[in-house]
Amino acid sequence: MYVACVLISHLPVKVELLRQPALKGKTLLIVEQSGTRKTVIDRSPSANEIEVGMPLEKALSLRPDAALIEADMPLYSERWNGILDNLEQRSPVVEDVGLGLAYVDLSGLEKLYGGEAGIIKAVLDAVSQIYRPQVGVAGGKFPAYAAALQAESLGAVRAPEDAAAFLAEMSILHLPTSWKIKERLLDFGLDRMGSIARLPFNTMQGEFGKEGAWLWRLANGLDDTPLMPRQHEETFVREVSFATPTVSLPAIFVILESLLAKAYTGVLRGRFARVALLEGRVDNGSTWSKRIGFREPVGSCDRAMFVLRSRLDNMTLPGPLETLSLTLSGINGETGRQESMFPEVRHLARLDESIRELRVRLGQQPPIYRIREVEPWSRIPERRRALVAYDP
Amino acid sequence: MVANTRKAARAGGIRSLDAPLPVRVEVDADGRPIAISVPKSRGAVRKKNSKRELPCQWRQVSEVLDSWRIDDEWWRKAPIARVYYRVVMEDDRSVTVFHDLATGEWYGQGN
Numbered sequence: 195m196y197v198a199c200v201l202i203s204h205l206p207v208k209v210e211l212l213r214q215p216a217l218k219g220k221t222l223l224i225v226e227q228s229g230t231r232k233t234v235i236d237r238s239p240s241a242n243e244i245e246v247g248m249p250l251e252k253a254l255s256l257r258p259d260a261a262l263i264e265a266d267m268p269l270y271s272e273r274w275n276g277i278l279d280n281l282e283q284r285s286p287v288v289e290d291v292g293l294g295l296a297y298v299d300l301s302g303l304e305k306l307y308g309g310e311a312g313i314i315k316a317v318l319d320a321v322s323q324i325y326r327p328q329v330g331v332a333g334g335k336f337p338a339y340a341a342a343l344q345a346e347s348l349g350a351v352r353a354p355e356d357a358a359a360f361l362a363e364m365s366i367l368h369l370p371t372s373w374k375i376k377e378r379l380l381d382f383g384l385d386r387m388g389s390i391a392r393l394p395f396n397t398m399q400g401e402f403g404k405e406g407a408w409l410w411r412l413a414n415g416l417d418d419t420p421l422m423p424r425q426h427e428e429t430f431v432r433e434v435s436f437a438t439p440t441v442s443l444p445a446i447f448v449i450l451e452s453l454l455a456k457a458y459t460g461v462l463r464g465r466f467a468r469v470a471l472l473e474g475r476v477d478n479g480s481t482w483s484k485r486i487g488f489r490e491p492v493g494s495c496d497r498a499m500f501v502l503r504s505r506l507d508n509m510t511l512p513g514p515l516e517t518l519s520l521t522l523s524g525i526n527g528e529t530g531r532q533e534s535m536f537p538e539v540r541h542l543a544r545l546d547e548s549i550r551e552l553r554v555r556l557g558q559q560p561p562i563y564r565i566r567e568v569e570p571w572s573r574i575p576e577r578r579r580a581l582v583a584y585d586p
Numbered sequence: 587m588v589a590n591t592r593k594a595a596r597a598g599g600i601r602s603l604d605a606p607l608p609v610r611v612e613v614d615a616d617g618r619p620i621a622i623s624v625p626k627s628r629g630a631v632r633k634k635n636s637k638r639e640l641p642c643q644w645r646q647v648s649e650v651l652d653s654w655r656i657d658d659e660w661w662r663k664a665p666i667a668r669v670y671y672r673v674v675m676e677d678d679r680s681v682t683v684f685h686d687l688a689t690g691e692w693y694g695q696g697n
Contacts, residue, residue: 581601
């Protein structure tokens with residue numbers, strides 16, 4: 195195996211600093227709420243006493259002066275996925291480990307890029323310099339990660355053959371395991387990789403089980419786990435911007451319905467989606483997202499709208515939305531349709547069919563609209579109702 | 587795979603009803619409308635994307651039926667401040683116009 199590790203340390207902090215340059219010079223903690231707990235998902239490089247995964251209370255006790263920022267995961271993911279897309283232009287197998295950490299399979303690429311230096315340059319060029327990437331190259335994923343940690347920004351390090359010796363002085367805090375296990379390792383006085391590697395294999399396995407056996411192998415530079423390529427699945431993605439930012443659910447539902455209509459009359463005609471992801475840009479610069487899994491795959495606009503409406507009805511938005519994007523995923527095969535036995539439904543189906551015929555005849559979308567109430571209570575007349583394209 | 591088009595987002599397929607249309611208005615010393623340039627034929631609507639103005643004629647306002655003011659979204663960069671007038675024209679046509687206090691322009695709405 196011949197692997198490069200691409201490491202962008204503190205990616206969330208870098209993204210936040212690009213978005214809000216005024217935060218430069220402050221100690222930042224990016225915090226995410228999971229259930230009732232808040233944990234640190236990233237921190238400024240200056241706050242090196244704080245570890246990722248640390249509970250917020252503990253982090254604040256160490257750095258009470260830190261500025262807290264609520265994690266904007268959709269934004270970080272968008273930036274990170276853009277980087278992964280670029281890496282995939284260089285190598286067909288890229289493993290996404292998480293924000294700021296990816297492995298790239300380099301096997302067989304030497305001739306393409308003219309040797310190892312060429313490959314490393316290609317990998318570094320795939321990432322914008324503002325993110326200051328570090329690259330490590332080794333025969334396994336964990337030694338490559340350790341090499342990337344030792345590389346300077348915009349630089350690369352190749353791990354030597356004797357990976358165990360290379361790792362020996364490295365802190366165990368870099369092991370890919372939970373904070374709880376790291377704390378237990380520290381309680382045992384195992385603060386360096388070398389101290390784990392010197393232990394008998396059975397001792398680690400006996401104390402920490404399967405996880406301990408795996409960590410012992412990593413500490414000895416033995417990592418033959420294969421790269422897991424990114425999964426590409428068929429999705430439907432559309433985004434709409436609001437004329438004026440809104441928190442009004444009826445206005446959001448109207449837009450949502452038009453997006454769903456586009457999906458189910460276009461690429462998803464006669465097909466089903468399992469998951470809907472709603473994302474919006476809030477006018478204070480943050481983003482909002484909501485992932486809704488359908489209990490059963492949904493194959494029509496009306497049914498999808500019913501589910502989304504019932505799930506979003508009591509939702510509170512973090513602020514007025516400027517844009518709304520809908521991503522439908524988990525798309526699966528075509529299926530037959532059963533005609534309705536009720537006359538009014540058949541009547542509507544005939545109307546839809548007539549409009550479809552009209553569209554074919556005109557060669558474009560006929561100018562047929564539905565009047566929908568958007569904000570009927572609004573004092574501003576043009577906000578009360580809207581014309582929504584009728585797209586059967 | 588359906589690729590993200592990366593096109594600029596827009597409110598595709600959604601149009602607001604009763605969108606304000608610019609009109610020319612003559613006002614008295616108090617700023618109340620006394621004459622309005624209205625389309626010659628009733629119910630005439632300018633075609634979408636058409637640059638040609640509808641043929642209009644000046645009509646005197648015979649009566650102001652009602653007047654009200656709307657102030658909204660004062661927390662935004664472009665707050666809304668309008669004075670509406672429901673008027674009857676000399677040809678008995680009733681028209682709603684408003685004076686946009688932010689820009690000084692006059693608009694007809696819902697006519």
